[in-house]
Amino acid sequence: MNNFWLALLGMTCITFFCRFLFFSKTVSFELGPKVKRVLSYTAPSVMTAMWVPIVFLGHQDSSGDFITSPFLIAGMATVAFSLLMKNTLAVVVFGMGVFGLLKIFYNSIQSVLS
């Protein structure tokens, strides 16, 4: 990665700019209610655009089947658990636990069959 330092500098500036912009005394304009409404959907949209491909396309990397993919099963289990529990940490630990158990289960089946 030849351009790493340039990438690091640019990304540092961009993230700081977004966090600092309205703290600046020289910026006098306000965000309109429409812009605020559009921005309020950024966090859920970004995060979903990142987790959905992992859960639904994760089986492609491990050359497994879609329906038995640990990514899909553990992902659906995490979604179900997040509807029942509001504790973020508990949901993450539960999801990782289901995923880990499925991986161990599939690995042991594979070693028994071979």
Place this chain on the structure above:
Amino acid sequence: MPSRTVVVTESVSSDVKIMNRGIVDIFPLALATVPWGILCGSLAITVGLTPLQAQLMSLLIFAGAAQLAALTIMGSVGSLSAMFSSTFVISSRHLLYSAVFREHVRKSPLGLRCTIAFFLTDEMFAVTCAYMEKHKSFSAVYALSSGITFYLIWNISTFAGIVAGQYIPNLEHLGLEFAIAATFIAIVIPSIKNRSTLVSVVSSGLSAIILSIFLEEYALIVATFIGMFCGYLTNDNQQNKEKSNE
């Protein structure tokens, strides 16, 4: 003189209390991002960064989703324009947080404003807003103590990922990748409280799957935009009622 000392000690001890509150409140949220930090560290090693470069990303950029997206791009094509544009789109939600805190920090000196801005994250914003709602006032001590706690845990977990990434090859295949999915599911699903958020989540998820087939580099940005605008265009029931009342 004695009374003045009493006042000073009192305000110091109340600051310490607020500081402890901030640390305790953000702690569970910070722990939930530990697997994610480990992933950022190990993935950086996998795509060929040195340990120092990997750590500097967390020390300076300090934005999990943006770092992860950038690492994925570095691992595939690695164009700066794709990296910068995805960083901007992912970070644009901080513009909103910055606008919300604006009236509370505007009169503070530049150094304090820069520091609060640097430590402004989703998690710090969430706990500070909850604190503001409860106490009816903004506290820079609270914002900074929760923000710095989060920063430390984020960087320690990145470091752990860097160390692990050097000794355990293909660490990300052990399922750390799933940690991102689990973290985001745990944050996003409970935040769906109205129809427009649901529409924005479903449309960005569907387009992310379809777009990742033929738009590798820009799939994340385009899917995010689609999600934002579909959410924006959806009227929530409450607003419909207001409109029909007019």
